[in-house]
Amino acid sequence: MDHKGTIVMQKYELGRLLGQGSFAKVYHARCVETGQSVAIKVVDKAKVRKAGIMDHIEREISVMRRVRHPNVVHLYEVMATKSKIYFVMEYARGGELFRKVEANGRLPEDVGRKYFVQLIDAVEFCHGRGVCHRDLKPENILLDEDGGIKVSDFGLSGVAECRGADGLLHTTCGTPAYVAPEIIGRSGYDGAGVDVWSCGVVLFVLLAGYLPFHDTNVMEMYRKISRGEYRFPSWFSPKLKKLISRMLDPNPSSRISIAKIKGSSWFKAGKEGEPVKVTSDGDEARRLLKMNAFDIISLSDGLDLSKLFETESCLDKGCRIMSRKPVAVIVSRLERGARAAKMRVSKKDGGLIELESRDGVLAIEAEISVVTPVLHLVEVRRRYGEAAEYEKVLNEVIRPRLVDKAPSSLLRHQHSLSPSSGARL
Structure with missing residues (x-):
């Protein structure tokens, strides 16, 4: 079916077909309000569900939120209806x-x-x-x-x-x-x-x-x-x-x-004569300050991407906790929590902090990101180990130490979203 000219979610006008696969089609599109060119990947839920790869789609969304880099296609937002999932992405003209x-x-x-x-x-x-x-x-x-x-x-x-x-x-x-x-x-x-x-x-x-x-x-x-x-x-x-x-x-x-x-x-x-690119904390903060509402909401603990797919959530997606505490305080609280749970703490490449049980049967990763100068995101993920043990440490040790006592208005607002019914994230 030719979808050219179709308006998606009252925001994007679909243009020519750029490519297609077994479960999705990619279109050039235009933002109705700004005229910006984007690429929209339209995923057919029925086909994906029949193939049993809903977890692949969900992982793709999660990964694209995690890997923000000048040489990686940028995911602007994700929208969903009962039958379709829409990835709104950066359009690569070349x-x-x-x-x-x-x-x-x-x-x-x-x-x-x-x-x-x-x-x-x-x-x-x-x-x-x-x-x-x-x-x-x-x-x-x-x-x-x-x-x-x-x-x-x-x-x-x-x-x-x-x-x-x-x-x-x-x-x-x-x-x-x-x-x-x-x-x-x-x-x-x-x-x-x-x-x-x-x-x-x-x-x-x-x-x-x-x-x-x-x-x-x-x-x-x-x-x-x-x-x-x-x-x-x-x-x-x-x-x-x-x-x-x-x-x-x-x-x-x-x-x-x-x-x-x-x-x-x-x-x-190939690097000779090129200026050295150094990413400082300030650069990271400035980059993240450009995040739109979807960026911030999608990183928050309250967004369950499983609602996009009408399937059960998975523990291995981890959880996201927003905090207004300084990074040093967050790290200190993680360390104290690890000691209370009799776990070792070590810092890994890429700014990751790992908590590992002394018997080596459970490992948990925590990644701290700057959302704004006064707001931080902590992504907690299970690397390996029993789900029950991970849940216990997460809910009894980590979450109580990191969750701010007074939730912000942003977090209260995002719980009212209903992506499964077609609302735009």
């Missing part, structure tokens, strides 16, 4: 990076490096927020009007909460030609290492114009991936070959890390 490679055959090394540097910056940021993409490929990398990249499609992403008791991910997913050998082996894997492998394949494709691993027989292609069997084109420089070979190392334990990629001479050549 289309897929894949189309650019397809049109040019291959990219010049300096151009490919520019895109690769941005990709690694975005992936590193996601990993710091506990998110691995798991489906990185040129089709999921978009271009804006200034030539910058925008990583998109987090539908297959993995988060810390998805890890098993061994601390690893186990879901078999991804695009065959870009998938890491440890996923093919159907054993537990580290999400960060899987993304590094896919980034290596993407880099090869950008500069070669073809895939390193390809065969009409999928099982034969998997065999080549598992053994790391591929050939470099003659025009690849020695430094480029060295970097890609370390990224496409079939052994995940010896595969190069993001930090070492950024330290490689080939990568750093």
Whole structure:
């Protein structure tokens, strides 16, 4: 059906179809009030529910709220009716990076490096927020009007909460030609290492114009991936070959890390002459001050995204607690709570605080974000352990110490929203 000209939620006018999949269609759209161009992903609830992947859609929303970065597609808001879910997202005018490679055959090394540097910056940021993409490929990398990249499609992403008791991910997913050998082996894997492998394949494709691993027989292609069997084109420089070979190392334990990629001479050549970008607390505060009502409400403890899908909520989504206390006070209260529950406290990369039981059977993550200079968000998530134990620590130890005694008018207001009945968040 042609939906061009349709007004969604009395706010967005749908335009041309940009793309479609089994469960959703993506349209160019225009905000009726401001004229701003956006992309709207329209998800069919019935199809998603029948396929049993409602949790994937919900996770995608949660992840896109978590990974705010210049090189990641920005999610503006989410709306829902009884039959549809609407993702209102940043519109990338340049289309897929894949189309650019397809049109040019291959990219010049300096151009490919520019895109690769941005990709690694975005992936590193996601990993710091506990998110691995798991489906990185040129089709999921978009271009804006200034030539910058925008990583998109987090539908297959993995988060810390998805890890098993061994601390690893186990879901078999991804695009065959870009998938890491440890996923093919159907054993537990580290999400960060899987993304590094896919980034290596993407880099090869950008500069070669073809895939390193390809065969009409999928099982034969998997065999080549598992053994790391591929050939470099003659025009690849020695430094480029060295970097890609370390990224496409079939052994995940010896595969190069993001930090070492950024330290490689080939990568750093793309950074020469660029100003160093340092994100300070002030920068973060200024960025978050630009958040709209949906941003703030969606981060608050009272919003249950499950209402969008008319399904039961999941403990592993964690909870969100708003606090007007300074960061130092919040951390201090978490530490005191951990001691009361006989748990260890440690600080992780990306500003995460981990609480772990001394017997190692339960681990909880807490992430503090600045919403405004006087308002902070604490996201609490279960990494692993029994749900009952997590609930007990959350409700008896963490929540009482962090929840402000007098709820703000904002939080009181957001409880009146009814997304399942079609109200805009």
